[in-house]
Amino acid sequence: MEQILVVSALENTYATLVQFLVSCGVQAQMFPAFSGAEARRALVDRDFDLVLVNAPLSDEFGHELAQTAAHRSLAGVLLLTKAEIADAVSEKVEDDGVFVLPKPLNRALMHQALRMARAARSRLTGLQSENRRLQKRIADIRLVDRAKCVLIECCGMSEPDAHAYIEKQAMDRRQTKCEIAEDILRGQEK
Incomplete structure (x- = not known):
């Protein structure tokens, strides 16, 4: 309601x-x-x-x-x-x-204004949802990039090799690239 x-x-x-x-x-x-x-x-x-x-x-x-x-x-x-x-x-x-x-x-003007206000709210809600989705995507990309940097620095991999390694681990372990990146970063901390 x-x-x-x-x-x-x-x-x-x-x-x-x-x-x-x-x-x-x-x-x-x-x-x-x-x-x-x-x-x-x-x-x-x-x-x-x-x-x-x-x-x-x-x-x-x-x-x-x-x-x-x-x-x-x-x-x-x-x-x-x-x-x-x-x-x-x-x-x-x-x-x-x-x-x-x-x-x-008057009723007609109020009906029109209410419809416009609801339409504006619906549009804003959609934009906010899209914004959250994109922010999450950016955060995921940054996480994977940090893991790639760790692999490049610690293991001497090239950027394409680090990228391929994370993707292969994600497929082999049935996890997301973000989960693999988190594991790499946790391992680097230890």
């Missing part, structure tokens, strides 16, 4: 926003925050799918919180502002991936 952080200065405004989201067909677990500081603590404690900031807040306007949420989490971020200032606020935060919606809200 989706988790949504709803940040609003007043409890009755929070309740109205939650009712509006439910009337738009949103089925999610809602978490309230009544100030920017409280919202920042919630963002540290939990991962949210969506952060909805109803500006202004009691301790700040709210655009800084929206930018922080966009940078430090994978959540889609919606910032609600008065219609008169929505364009000016949007210029400040759109490069950070924050969607600005003018108040008063």
Whole structure:
């Protein structure tokens, strides 16, 4: 189930926003925050799918919180502002991936914004997963390269011979090249 952080200065405004989201067909677990500081603590404690900031807040306007949420989490971020200032606020935060919606809200615009926020979150999640995969691959390559250096220095092998040795050991022992590299490095330490 989706988790949504709803940040609003007043409890009755929070309740109205939650009712509006439910009337738009949103089925999610809602978490309230009544100030920017409280919202920042919630963002540290939990991962949210969506952060909805109803500006202004009691301790700040709210655009800084929206930018922080966009940078430090994978959540889609919606910032609600008065219609008169929505364009000016949007210029400040759109490069950070924050969607600005003018108040008063309408269902069609909210549906569109929710779909865009979900799409952005999905894309960010995919990019983060790809980034982790590539970081792991780089770490594995570095590990194997360090083992090759040990074989070159200690055993007088050439780089192609060290590479072939690690690959052959991996095949013969039915282990990965990283496991063989770790064994070589452990042996070198002793």
